[in-house]
Amino acid sequence: MKTEISKTHFKAHALKIFRRLEKTGEPLIVTDRGRPALIVRKYTRPMPDPLMRLRGSVKRYEQPFEPVGQDEWEALE
Structure with missing residues (x-):
């Protein structure tokens, strides 16, 4: 393909x-x-940085394997 063409073409x-x-x-x-x-x-x-997209979306749990009492479930409120 030519690198230059006229407006008409x-x-x-x-x-x-x-x-x-x-x-x-x-x-x-x-x-x-x-x-x-x-x-x-x-x-x-441009490709977005995947770490920037995830920043602030992950919650942190101090003791993730400890049992949770029924009074602590947000869904039951």
Whole structure:
């Protein structure tokens, strides 16, 4: 695929160009009267840090293996 195309060609073949960009990942320069005007490239989403997503979601129990009395169950209230 060429790395530069005119706006007119881009407009006429946009879907075909998008599909090709998704497959190859190569950026494309769109020109206006021979001068570079736009860069079209595949969007890559940054990967979130899994530890940051879990931070604050885990509870801590001091004695997890000790029996719990019926009066301490939140569901029974």
